[in-house]
Amino acid sequence: MVRYTLKRLVSLVISLAVASVVIFLAIEVLPGDPAAYMLGVNAQEDTLAALRDQLGLNGTAWARYSTWIGGMLQGDFGTSYTYRTPVAEMIGDRMQVSLPLALMALTLSTVIAFPAGILAASRRGSFADVLIMGITQLGVAIPNFWFAMLMVLVFAINLRWFGAGGFAGWEAGLLPGLKSLTLPAIALALPQASILARIMRSSLLDTLTEDFIRTARAKGLSRAQALRRHALRNALIPVLTIIGLQFSFLLAGAIIIENVFFLPGLGRLIFQAISSRDLIVVESVVMLLVFAVVMVNFAVEIAYALVDPRLRASR
Amino acid sequence: MSLLAISNLDLEIHGTPILRDVSLSVDPGQIVGIIGESGSGKSMTAFAVLQLLPNGAACRGRVALSGHDMLALSEPALCALRGNEVGMVFQEPMTALNPIRTIGDQVAETILIHETVSRDEAMKRARDALNRVELPEDRFPLSRYPHELSGGQRQRVVIAMAIALRPKLLIADEPTTALDVTTQAQILDLLTRLVREDGMGMLMITHDLAVVAGMADEIVIMQRGRVVERGACPAIFSALKHPYSQALLAASSHHPDRDAHQAAPPLLELRRVVRDYRLPRKTLFGPPQVIHAVRDVSFAVERGESLGLVGESGCGKSTLTRAILGLEQVQGGSITLDGQPVFDGQVVNRAVRRRMQVVFQDPYGSFNPRHRVARLVAEPFHLLESPPQGAAREAAIDVALLSVGLTADDKHKYIHEFSGGQRQRIAIARALIIKPDLIILDEAVSALDVQVHAQILDLLADLSTRFGLTYLFISHDLSVVRSITDRVLVMKSGEIVEQGPTAEVFDAPRHPYTQQLIAAAPKLPDSTAA
Numbered sequence: 001m002v003r004y005t006l007k008r009l010v011s012l013v014i015s016l017a018v019a020s021v022v023i024f025l026a027i028e029v030l031p032g033d034p035a036a037y038m039l040g041v042n043a044q045e046d047t048l049a050a051l052r053d054q055l056g057l058n059g060t061a062w063a064r065y066s067t068w069i070g071g072m073l074q075g076d077f078g079t080s081y082t083y084r085t086p087v088a089e090m091i092g093d094r095m096q097v098s099l100p101l102a103l104m105a106l107t108l109s110t111v112i113a114f115p116a117g118i119l120a121a122s123r124r125g126s127f128a129d130v131l132i133m134g135i136t137q138l139g140v141a142i143p144n145f146w147f148a149m150l151m152v153l154v155f156a157i158n159l160r161w162f163g164a165g166g167f168a169g170w171e172a173g174l175l176p177g178l179k180s181l182t183l184p185a186i187a188l189a190l191p192q193a194s195i196l197a198r199i200m201r202s203s204l205l206d207t208l209t210e211d212f213i214r215t216a217r218a219k220g221l222s223r224a225q226a227l228r229r230h231a232l233r234n235a236l237i238p239v240l241t242i243i244g245l246q247f248s249f250l251l252a253g254a255i256i257i258e259n260v261f262f263l264p265g266l267g268r269l270i271f272q273a274i275s276s277r278d279l280i281v282v283e284s285v286v287m288l289l290v291f292a293v294v295m296v297n298f299a300v301e302i303a304y305a306l307v308d309p310r311l312r313a314s315r
Numbered sequence: 316m317s318l319l320a321i322s323n324l325d326l327e328i329h330g331t332p333i334l335r336d337v338s339l340s341v342d343p344g345q346i347v348g349i350i351g352e353s354g355s356g357k358s359m360t361a362f363a364v365l366q367l368l369p370n371g372a373a374c375r376g377r378v379a380l381s382g383h384d385m386l387a388l389s390e391p392a393l394c395a396l397r398g399n400e401v402g403m404v405f406q407e408p409m410t411a412l413n414p415i416r417t418i419g420d421q422v423a424e425t426i427l428i429h430e431t432v433s434r435d436e437a438m439k440r441a442r443d444a445l446n447r448v449e450l451p452e453d454r455f456p457l458s459r460y461p462h463e464l465s466g467g468q469r470q471r472v473v474i475a476m477a478i479a480l481r482p483k484l485l486i487a488d489e490p491t492t493a494l495d496v497t498t499q500a501q502i503l504d505l506l507t508r509l510v511r512e513d514g515m516g517m518l519m520i521t522h523d524l525a526v527v528a529g530m531a532d533e534i535v536i537m538q539r540g541r542v543v544e545r546g547a548c549p550a551i552f553s554a555l556k557h558p559y560s561q562a563l564l565a566a567s568s569h570h571p572d573r574d575a576h577q578a579a580p581p582l583l584e585l586r587r588v589v590r591d592y593r594l595p596r597k598t599l600f601g602p603p604q605v606i607h608a609v610r611d612v613s614f615a616v617e618r619g620e621s622l623g624l625v626g627e628s629g630c631g632k633s634t635l636t637r638a639i640l641g642l643e644q645v646q647g648g649s650i651t652l653d654g655q656p657v658f659d660g661q662v663v664n665r666a667v668r669r670r671m672q673v674v675f676q677d678p679y680g681s682f683n684p685r686h687r688v689a690r691l692v693a694e695p696f697h698l699l700e701s702p703p704q705g706a707a708r709e710a711a712i713d714v715a716l717l718s719v720g721l722t723a724d725d726k727h728k729y730i731h732e733f734s735g736g737q738r739q740r741i742a743i744a745r746a747l748i749i750k751p752d753l754i755i756l757d758e759a760v761s762a763l764d765v766q767v768h769a770q771i772l773d774l775l776a777d778l779s780t781r782f783g784l785t786y787l788f789i790s791h792d793l794s795v796v797r798s799i800t801d802r803v804l805v806m807k808s809g810e811i812v813e814q815g816p817t818a819e820v821f822d823a824p825r826h827p828y829t830q831q832l833i834a835a836a837p838k839l840p841d842s843t844a845a
Contacts, residue, residue, distance in 0.1 A: 211410040217367055218405075219425045219476060220398030222390065229424070230413045308415050309460045 001312045004305050012298045019290040024065050027283050028057075038081060038277045051081070068283075077284040082276045087284045090269065097167055097181070097258075098265040102250035104178075104185035109193035110243065116193070117200025117239075122227055124205060132197065139194025148187035148260045155183060165262035184261045188254055192246045199242050203235040210234070236307050244300035248293040316382070318343050318516040319364065319484055324376035326356075326363055326540075333359050334540045337376075341484060341516040346507070348519045348527030348548065350563070351537035352764040353735075357520045360537070361486045364518070365403060366393050381483055399429045402477030404506075406489035408470035412461040418445070418472045419457020425479045444475040448505060466628075467498035474505065481513050488520045495627040495791055500835035503530060522764055524567045525794075525837035528552065536560045549840040562766060568839055569769035569798065571776035573621075576801040581615035582653060582785050583639065583671075583753055588612045589647035590634050608634040609645070610809040616753070621779060621786040623800035623817060625793060625832070631809040632789050636757050639787070641668050652753065669698035672746035676758035678738035682730040688741060689726035692716065695749045715744040718781075719774060736767035740774065747778070755787045760795055772799055793836045797821050805829045 035051040036043060052058060059067070071078065077087035120132040156164035162183050168176040207213070208231050216226040255267035266285065273281035305311045317340040326334035334356045341347045351357045362368050364378055366385055378385040381400060385393070397403075405411045413421060422441035426432060432440075438457060445455060448471040461469055470490060477485060487506060491499035507530050510517045519527055527534060528549060535545040536557070544557040555561050590609040609631045616622045626632050637643045639650055641663035650657045652667045672695060675681045682691055689712050696702035703711055713723040719740040730738060739759065746754050756775070760768045776799060778784055790796050796803055796817065803820050805813040805828065813826040824830045 211405065211407055212413040214367065215403075215405060215411045215473065215476070216413070216424075218365060218397055218403040220394050220396070220428050221424075222394050225428070230416075233415055234413065310414060310462050 001305060004312055005302060008298055008301050012294055015294050016291060019294070020069060020287060021065070023283060023286055023290070024068060027279055028061070028064060033057075038279060040277075054079075054081075072284070072287065078280045080273075080278055080281050082273075082278045082281075087281050090281065091266070091285060091288060094264060094266045094269045096170060097263050098251055098254070098267070100177070101181050101185055101188070101254065101263070101265060102247060104181055105188035105192065105250050105254075106243070106247050108185055108189035109196055109246065112189065112193040113196035113200055116197040118204065118227070118232070120197070120201045121204035121208065122224065129201075133201075136194035136197050139190050140198075142191070144187050144191050145256045145260050147190055148184065148257055151183050151187060152260070165260070167263050180261075181263075184254070184257050184263060187257050187260075188250060192250070196239065196242055196246070200235070200239050203238045204231055207231040207235040233307055237304060240300050240303050240307070244296050247296050248289075251289065251292050317341060317379075318345075318381055319518065320377070320379045321360070321364070322377045322379075324360070324363060324374065324378060326359060326368070326375075327373050328369060329371040332540060333372075334363065337537075337540070337542055339535050339542060339545065341518055343483065343516050344510070344514045345533065346510055346517045346519055346527075346531045347533045347535060348521065348531035349535045349537060350521060350524055350527060352522060352766065354539075355537040356540040357537050358488050361403070361488050361518060361520055364484075364486060365397055365401060367397075395429070398425050398477075398482070399480050400482050401484040401486060402480075402482040404470070404473050404477050404485065404487040404490045406492050408466050408473055408493060411473050412469055414461055416460075417457060418450075418455070418459050418461065418464070418475075422472065422475050422479055423457075425476050429480055440479065441475070444479040445472070447478065447509070448472070448475045450475070465498075467494055467502060470494065470498075470502055471505070474502075474509070478509055478513070478515075482515065484516045484518065485510065486518045486520070489522070490519075491526065492521070492523070496793060496832055497627065497835040499526070499837070503837070506530075523837065524564060524765070525839050528839050529837055536563065552840050564839075566766040566769040569772065571769075571773045571799060573776045573799070574780060576617070576620045579618040579620070582618040582620075583616040583787070584651045584654075585615070585635075585639070585648065586613050586651075587648035588635070588638060588645050588650060590631075590638055590643065590645050607809050609638065611648070612806075612809070612811055613648070614804055614811060614814065616785055616787055618752070618785055619779070619783055620802065621788060621800045623796035623803040624787065624789045624806060625791065625796050625803060626806035627791060627832075630806045632806060633757070635806075636673070636755055636787075636789055639755065640671065640673055665698060669695070669749055670751050671753040671755065672749070672751040673755040673757060674739070674742045674746050674759040676761050678735045678742060678762060681742060682738065684730055686729075687726065688716075688728055688730065691730065692726065692741060692745045692748055694745060698749060711748055715748040716741075718747060718778065719744045734767075735763055736770060739763060739767075739771055743771075743774065743778070747782070750782070751784075753785045753787065755789065757789045758791070759788075761790060761792055768795075775799060793821075793832060805832070 035048050035057060039048060039051060057064070075088055077091065079085065080087050080090060083090065116132050116136070120129040123129050152164050155161045163180055166180065168180045170177045204227070208227065213226050213230055216230045217223070221229065251266065254265060255271050258265040258268045270282065270285050273285065319341040321340065322338045324334055324337040325332070337356070337360055339347065339349070349357045349360060359368070363374055364380065364385065366388070368374070374386050376386070380396065383396060388396070412418070419438055419441050422444050423434070423437040426437040426440050427434070442452060442457060445457070446452065450468065450471050455464075455468070461472070464472065485506070490506065491502050494502060503526065506517065509515065519531060521527055531548045533545065534548045534551050536543050536559070538559045544551070544555065544560045546554070552564065555564055588609055589607075589611060592606045592608055594604040594606055612635065624632055624635070634643070638645050639657065641657045644658055644661070652670055655664060655667045657664055657667050692712050692715055693708060696708070702708070712726050716723055716725055721737065721740055721744065730741070733741065742759075760771050763771060772795070775786065779786060786799075788796060788800050800817045802815065803817045804811050805820070805826065807828050813820060813824065813829045820829065821833060824833050
């Protein structure tokens with residue numbers, strides 16, 4: 001297990017290094033002057049020169065890369081050109097919204113999907129199965145922004161249980177903060193839960209036809225016991241893969257939902273940074289997201305090994 | 316009173332009759348063998364006893380297990396009996412265990428679900444059960460996972476699970492079919508010993524007459540869901556009455572008619588062939604470990620000869636086959652066909668490759684299910700410089716199908732429309748179509764029922780006479796090799812340990828390993844085998 005973890009760690013560091021080079025090359029080395037791009041065609045020559053200096057565009061590529069990476073390792077992500085504030089600070093602020101939102105949505109989707117998938121698989125062909133499959137079909141098909149607007153209409157405008165948008169901030173206390181994230185988290189979780197429930201169901205159904213389930217039944221386990229003790233953990237590998245992918249998506253892919261609910265999250269930050277051509281922010285946020293995805297994959301791979309002893313031994 | 320009494324059992328699955336009027340009984344301490352081909356209903360009889368039937372199954376009749384009417388019991392009551400009063404061992408040990416739980420855990424589970432004991436106590440008794448199936452603690456601690464064990468060892472774990480609570484009845488469904496001959500003999504000995512020690516009754520299901528002949532007290536022969544004959548063993552073998560039973564027995568000891576091989580120049584020659592595999596490194600900078608799959612193997616196959624290659628799984632047979640076919644390059648030595656090397660530099664020599672073909676074991680997995688038979692059979696044409704087109708191509712396909720006993724019309728069908736035996740005929744037709752000199756038969760009859768198996772051996776013998784074919788027959792089944800080869804090689808750990816004319820090797824094996832193999836092979840009683 002230690003060897004397996006170390007190997008995964010090495011591959012994690014390599015992935016991050018490669019990703020950082022690709023991002024750097026894409027933004028800085030490719031043809032075109034980032035400063036001219038950021039300031040637009042009518043920029044003054046002295047403003048351009050000042051910006052180039054500020055962006056550190058005047059050294060060799062290697063020197064610029066090492067300054068960028070060295071800065072990031074110390075928590076210095078540079079200063080946003082449009083907002084004139086440190087990028088690290090901006091990301092920190094946005095993460096206070098995006099990270100809890102992603103975690104809430106993921107928890108919600110897992111809490112819904114696991115029981116639904118297990119119920120559908122254990123009663124295959126029953127009314128419950130047909131109903132769950134029908135609902136999840138809808139859940140996959142309905143665009144989440146439309147569902148979000150529907151929820152705003154019902155719960156915010158008619159029932160007035162929640163605010164229609166905006167983020168209260170954690171300073172006001174835990175509850176108001178969570179409350180303002182509840183509707184967006186539900187909107188995000190619905191399609192994810194539908195996908196996850198379907199994967200859980202099909203993976204469990206596959207596992208239930210395995211020979212060792214028959215062995216378990218011959219030992220005297222009931223269907224439900226065999227499912228719980230033998231099928232569930234074996235069915236978990238594909239489910240973990242999907243959970244990993246979903247978390248990475250939830251962290252930054254929530255742009256539309258953040259817009260519907262006026263949430264100051266990472267998704268909106270990237271969107272704004274791209275529209276205002278703030279390459280410093282784009283570069284740093286993209287790197288941060290890559291970091292998050294790689295970390296989540298690492299966590300998923302460790303989870304695989306915890307589930308399956310064969311992986312611990314062989315890799 | 317019998318331990319297990321099945322009387323007039325009918326079984327239908329979604330309206331399709333599976334079992335008809337099956338009656339049999341097992342007494343305490345008695346071993347009853349059920350014999351039949353695949354589809355004869357023998358496994359379904361076992362599952363009907365446990366009431367572990369597929370959805371849509373409906374039973375009529377009576378199944379009484381130590382006084383319980385199994386067909387009338389509720390599911391919870393059945394759960395309380397399964398594993399407790401009756402244990403079961405299955406055919407496929409590689410998949411019968413949960414891969415992510417330790418063997419101790421899985422054996423202890425049988426105890427924990429039936430008795431209220433502490434986990435420690437259950438683990439202690441699991442240890443005892445594993446000791447009884449000869450998996451000692453020092454080499455097989457409870458913390459082992461199934462993937463760390465061989466097939467035979469896994470089957471022992473399954474047996475330990477089945478006998479942990481000392482059930483009154485043990486059902487074994489083809490428990491050794493997937494195992495090598497020596498492992499098979501050990502598992503059969505183990506089962507017999509456990510039955511005798513505990514006074515259990517055992518229902519032993521198999522397609523192989525020879526397997527039960529040595530151990531069963533009574534034999535039940537099934538065909539198409541019915542019991543056609545039953546009687547005490549071994550007396551039954553000399554007094555089989557039903558035509559099906561007689562045919563089954565005849566097929567089991569079938570020897571195809573073949574002409575003795577006359578000395579001829581060598582066709583395939585292997586000289587000092589070496590094939591190593593590198594294993595993944597254990598440490599980051601240490602040297603990679605090497606496994607010697609084939610070490611310094613030399614032999615020749617004469618034109619028109621049928622040569623057998625026997626050995627257990629892992630002995631290097633398959634590696635050698637792939638090397639001969641040019642699917643893998645060897646690290647040392649040479650392989651030549653009629654003096655031409657199989658490998659021409661780094662690439663396979665197509666001029667040689669088109670002169671040999673292969674027939675694999677699995678008649679179900681070795682065809683693309685979306686192609687018609689005509690396309691499947693014509694596949695080897697791509698090896699030719701100028702493959703026949705149009706009418707010539709169709710004619711070649713027809714000839715190939717006719718020569719293996721199928722009809723020309725069969726070429727329009729898909730593979731799922733054929734039985735296992737017919738599929739293996741198609742595989743042979745596919746090998747024949749480019750008129751090769753050498754056909755390699757890699758366990759080509761191992762997956763077939765005994766009667767079909769006999770028919771395919773007859774076909775092969777006939778084809779070799781008609782087309783002057785040379786066979787390299789690779790198998791772990793000694794009786795097959797004995798019946799169809801002129802000469803035999805015995806392979807162990809990548810080396811040839813014994814070779815000679817088949818009759819000589821079988822009658823007077825010299826190497827201890829060959830002696831062990833031959834002693835382990837199940838045999839029919841002498842009075843009947845003649």
